Each structure stands twice: as C-alpha cells, then as structure tokens.
Amino acid sequence: MTWSHFPYFALPAVLCWIAGAWFSIKERKAQTFAMTALGILIFFAYIIGMWISLDRPPLRTMGETRLWYSFFMPVAGLITWSRWRYRWILSFSTLMALVFVCINLFKPEIHSTTLMPALQSPWFAPHVIVYMFCYALFGAATCVALFLLVKKHTPQEHKTSSPQTLDLIDNLINVGLSFMTIGMLFGALWAKEAWGTYWAWDPKETWAAITWLCYLVYVHARLHRPTPARNRFCLWFLIFSFACLQMCWWGINYLPAAQGKSVHTYNMK
Numbered sequence: 340m341t342w343s344h345f346p347y348f349a350l351p352a353v354l355c356w357i358a359g360a361w362f363s364i365k366e367r368k369a370q371t372f373a374m375t376a377l378g379i380l381i382f383f384a385y386i387i388g389m390w391i392s393l394d395r396p397p398l399r400t401m402g403e404t405r406l407w408y409s410f411f412m413p414v415a416g417l418i419t420w421s422r423w424r425y426r427w428i429l430s431f432s433t434l435m436a437l438v439f440v441c442i443n444l445f446k447p448e449i450h451s452t453t454l455m456p457a458l459q460s461p462w463f464a465p466h467v468i469v470y471m472f473c474y475a476l477f478g479a480a481t482c483v484a485l486f487l488l489v490k491k492h493t494p495q496e497h498k499t500s501s502p503q504t505l506d507l508i509d510n511l512i513n514v515g516l517s518f519m520t521i522g523m524l525f526g527a528l529w530a531k532e533a534w535g536t537y538w539a540w541d542p543k544e545t546w547a548a549i550t551w552l553c554y555l556v557y558v559h560a561r562l563h564r565p566t567p568a569r570n571r572f573c574l575w576f577l578i579f580s581f582a583c584l585q586m587c588w589w590g591i592n593y594l595p596a597a598q599g600k601s602v603h604t605y606n607m608k
Contacts, residue, residue: 359429363420412478462529476511480511505574560573
C-alpha cells in the first residue's frame with residue numbers, strides 16, 4: 340500500500356459518509372449505520388494497509404496523523420448519533436473529515452519507512468491514537484459551539500434532543516476529556532521509557548497540560564447555575580480551548596522555544 344492508493348479508498352469512504360449523513364437527517368437508522376460504518380471500514384482498510392507497508396503505525400508525519408483524524412471524525416459522529424440520535428452530527432463529522440481528506444489529497448506528504456528510536460515504544464501508538472480520537476470529539480464539539488454562536492443567541496438549558504441545546508457539547512467534551520486524560524497517562528509511560536522521565540515540562544507537554552486544564556475548566560463552569568450569559572461564556576471559552584489544542588497539536592512546532600529543544604518536533608521532518 341502506497342500513498343498513491345489513498346484516493347481509491349478515501350473517495351468511496353467519503354461518499355459512504357455523505358450517504359450516512361443524508362440518511363441520518365431522514366431518520367433512516369439502518370441505512371445511516373450501514374453506510375457510515377462501511378465508509379469507516381473502507382478508510383480503516385487503507386490505514387491498515389499503510390501500517391503493513393510501512394512496517395510501523397502511520398503516526399509520524401502530519402499527513403499520517405490527518406489520516407487518523409479523518410478516520411475518527413465519522414467514528415465519533417457515529418457513536419454520538421447512536422447514543423443520542425442527534426440527526427445532524429454526522430453532517431458535521433463528515434464535513435470535518437472531508438476537510439482533512441482533501442488536505443491529504445491535494446498536499447500529500449512522503450511517508451518514510453524509518454522511525455526514530457523514541458517512536459518505537461509500544462506506548463507510542465496507543466498514546467497518539469487515543470489523542471486523535473479525543474481531538475475528533477473536541478473538533479465536533481467546537482463545530483456545534485460555533486453553530487450556536489452564529490445563531491446570535493445561547494439556548495436556554497433544557498434536556499431535550501433538540502440541536503438547540505448544549506447537551507451534545509457537554510457529552511462530547513466529557514467523553515473527550517476522559518480520553519485525553521487516558522492519552523496523557525499513555526504519554527507519560529511513553530516518555531518514561533523513551534526519555535527516562537514521566538514529565539519534563541517540554542513545550543509540547545506544557546501546552547498539553549494547558550489544554551487539559553482548559554477543558555476541565557469548561558466542564559466545571561457548565562456544572563454551576565447555567566444562565567444564558569454563562570452559557571455564552573462557556574461557548575467562547577470552548578473556542579479558546581480548541582485554539583490551545585491546535586497549539587498543542589501542531590502550533591508548538593513553530594514556537595522559538597521548541598526549535599532544536601523540544602523532543603516532540605520530529606513530526607515536522
């Protein structure tokens with residue numbers, strides 16, 4: 340499996356996801372699940388093929404991590420739809436997955452078969468995979484937050500399945516924060532094996548801690564006396580938290596403090 344095979348898997352997968360999103364809007368449950376799951380399987384087949392051909396997890400370059408983000412967005416959307424039946428969530432997840440698929444289609448990156456010693460730890464793959472899943476959940480939550488802010492009003496708090504509530508965002512953030520915590524624990528175990536310490540306040544680790552604290556603040560802010568003003572503040576704070584996540588994910592590579600010093604800048608090479 341090579342990078343040239345990517346369009347032959349990505350395009351059918353995206354078409355299946357689009358069909359699944361359309362069926363979800365029409366409330367056709369069996370077809371929604373079948374088409375979305377089929378697209379996920381097709382895309383995952385390519386990831387497995389790349390894994391085998393590279394003889395390592397495709398997790399090193401930004402192009403490779405975009406593969407996982409494209410994969411986990413519809414996975415997160417399907418899980419959310421299956422659990423809470425938000426009809427439009429698959430449209431959001433499909434749109435975000437499509438963005439990253441298009442980036443990889445129009446700007447493919449060379450996938451080297453080499454892997455530096457630090458990335459050969461058995462903790463590396465679960466750490467990154469879990470993080471990609473929580474990033475997908477946070478991305479979906481951010482899309483919903485932007486939708487509500489564009490509506491120019493914050494909905495009143497009430498427990499319904501309407502897309503005008505904040506329940507979906509809370510559910511996505513709660514699950515995403517749980518997986519982020521697990522990912523940080525995996526990362527600490529990886530760091531101990533690779534560099535001899537669980538936590539060294541590397542620029543990447545510092546921004547990971549900032550991002551984790553931001554989402555924790557959001558969770559606590561939403562637990563106390565929800566009002567329209569507080570809800571709007573939480574939505575804006577969620578956007579800020581996602582910006583911190585982007586800094587943690589790829590922005591850190593451009594910081595002067597990380598140039599030649601951070602052990603996490605290998606993915607830009």
